[in-house]
Amino acid sequence: MPELPEVETIIRTLRPSLLDRKIERVRIHRQDVIHPKNTDLTSHLTNRAITALERRGKKIIFNLDDNAKFYIHLGMSGRLTLAAAQTPTPPHTHLILDIASSELRFTDPRRFGGIFWLGTNQSPDADLGPEPLTIQPKELAQRLKKTSRAIKTALMDQKLIAGLGNIYADEALFTAGIHPQIPAKKLNPPQIASLTQSIKTVLNRAIHHRGSTLRDYRDSNNQPGNFQKNHQVYDRAGKPCATCKTPIIRIVLGGRSTHFCPKCQARKRN
DNA sequence: GTCCATGTTCTTTA
């Protein structure tokens, strides 16, 4: 569910309550959301203070006062919420960290997400491409020219560029006026420049609106985002394009729904 | 019952 803007919103809403606070108790309801699977998370976390909370791609990274790190990935349906102690725990809550008089809860019905222990030796960016908010056109061009996959599919590859998912890949391609099915290596320099800028514009706007809530997403205070109201193409199949009124098309690429305006994102440019 | 879902990883195919 959560892509870069949602994860960024979550860390911003969590920071004031978590920074420099001690994890007093660890409650594990499902051991199988913890990776590697034999990690003794209780020993690692109990009585440690959280010294920094960061985002890398879609990962939420916790830095501890002993220099160890771990990250939480929310997968498709995960939530990370802060609630007053003793308030009812939602179903599918797999991990609770008691911090001050609150509970930090990891809740994830589909369990595609998890908690990943890094310790002091592993880096959270081992398997991630560059950050999209700061990437330069030259670097994006260099990476895209190595693959013949559809540009939409390439943008969702976290090793190529980190943080974009199905919503923001579609939205960025619309803003750049690029057809999602064009092979990545076929984009010309002006298109790459436009795409680089569009990615940043779309993500920054989405962060400003606190992310998109289609169904599952909530920030750490359980509040939905608002950016879905500004979607130009995502989940708008059959509805008129805001620019030209042509109905938005839905196709499947890489097994994922892909939405675009056949006129504003025509293959042949004019 | 069917299809679909904001993601990633493993397996199969070319």
Place this chain on the structure above:
DNA sequence: CTAAAGAACATGGA
């Protein structure tokens, strides 16, 4: 061998 395509994971809502 490698890149790309497809299937799998688990749950719930329309």
